[in-house]
Amino acid sequence: MSENLVAVDKAATILKLLGDKTRLMMVKLLENNTCCVCEFVEIFQTSQPAISQHLRKLRDIGVVMEERKGQWIFYSLNKNYDHYSLVEQILQQVPNQEHKLKELEENGTRISCC
Template sequence: MLTSIVELERAANVLKLLGDKTRLTIVAILKQRECCVCEFQEVFEMSQPSISQHLRKLKDAGMVKEERRGQWIYYSLNQKSELYELVDTILEHVPDQTEKIKMIEKSNPTLRCGC
């Protein structure tokens, strides 16, 4: 059960952003593990700029945070956000992303891109 109440407009924005299958999948993966853009490229058949655009929207909304390590940026869910409980509740109703995470780990794209 949600213990914090999110402003209606912010809640609507979260629902709108997560209404996109790619962004919903990204957030579901990030619930289980942090990732860099090149790792998401293994899961989605789209360009690095397209994935970065999705991540930027999630970050701008406060759902995702980034951590720079050298020249690479790793993304994770922002558990300190007031939106986290709402996002977490939504993710309870989304399939587990273990298979996609196994795809990432099997191909190990970080070796190729240098993350």
């Protein structure tokens, strides 16, 4: 019985994190892409510290991974996450966000940090 409580508790944590529109869109973008903080700053038109805070929360529970390349950190969806199947089911219900990255490419601001 305690195993179910842990599962429910973990599901509630994941749902709470993904219940935030910005974090949900970030995870949807990371479903098929690797992104840098600066790209999210451009997409969401918000501050770097705010974006970093969102990413830290997602990283801390294991939903996203980070990889350092030089002085930059790139984020991707952690498909080896223990509860990835729940995240995947949620993402299947969310519209594609690829157009946001295409807009960055068209504006010349995709990976502006590199």
